[in-house]
Amino acid sequence: MGRIIAFANQKGGVGKTTTCVNMASYMALMGKRVLLIDLDPQGNATSNLGFSKDGKYNSIYQAMSQEKNVKDCIYSTNIPGLEIIPSNIDLAGIEVELVYMTQREYVIKKIFDEIKNNYDFITIDCPPSLGLLTINAFTGSDAVIIPIQCEFFALEGLSQLMNTIRLVKKKLNSNISIDGVVLTMRDSRSNLGKQVAEEIKKFFAGTVFETTIPRNVRLAESPSYGEPIYIYDKNCVGAKAYKNLTEEYFLKNDINFKVLN
Numbered sequence: 001m002g003r004i005i006a007f008a009n010q011k012g013g014v015g016k017t018t019t020c021v022n023m024a025s026y027m028a029l030m031g032k033r034v035l036l037i038d039l040d041p042q043g044n045a046t047s048n049l050g051f052s053k054d055g056k057y058n059s060i061y062q063a064m065s066q067e068k069n070v071k072d073c074i075y076s077t078n079i080p081g082l083e084i085i086p087s088n089i090d091l092a093g094i095e096v097e098l099v100y101m102t103q104r105e106y107v108i109k110k111i112f113d114e115i116k117n118n119y120d121f122i123t124i125d126c127p128p129s130l131g132l133l134t135i136n137a138f139t140g141s142d143a144v145i146i147p148i149q150c151e152f153f154a155l156e157g158l159s160q161l162m163n164t165i166r167l168v169k170k171k172l173n174s175n176i177s178i179d180g181v182v183l184t185m186r187d188s189r190s191n192l193g194k195q196v197a198e199e200i201k202k203f204f205a206g207t208v209f210e211t212t213i214p215r216n217v218r219l220a221e222s223p224s225y226g227e228p229i230y231i232y233d234k235n236c237v238g239a240k241a242y243k244n245l246t247e248e249y250f251l252k253n254d255i256n257f258k259v260l261n
Contacts, residue, residue, distance in 0.1 A: 015184030028081035050226035109140035
């Protein structure tokens, strides 16, 4: 049975999609069967893995609205072992539709129940908000990974995110936990970045990954080429950071994996 991980932070521009795409890629490269679900109407994870957002592909919207069977919305990517359910702008209207659905918080969970036995991991790129899409993701997930950038306003709004997770745990999904916090966009030359990192470690005592993700030009370029960083430039510092982060995640959770060179 696959472990379902939501990548979430309601603050945009924190490296959430980059972290979801590249951790999912390295999980697959290290021998796991992985499905990435793009639950963001912006579709950035979709384009990062080389898929167009113009409606050419069946999407998570069609699975949620029951226009298509979820199995008809799954596509192979250019990373062996990694599949995707894409997103497109149609998903922007689903929250209005969800309001009128019975058990609207469980729509995604029902989809997971159909497919989770086919994968070791299902990763979800959540939208940068705490609306019904994110609530659905949390209700269906085993865990949350929170990417946070090493910048001045990093902690702004996090109490709201944590409160949402607590409410979901209390009312909708008692099994959800935080698998870890990833520090992104780190500038090793900045004293401010170091101070912010220390504040985040105090706020999330014991849950912050040791591996941090640096600011890296190659990492920033790779989405525009429709490639995860392993394919775009597996030797850059950003690629090595995500490889190390994925290894740390597996070791932390006592999960066997294939070691990459």
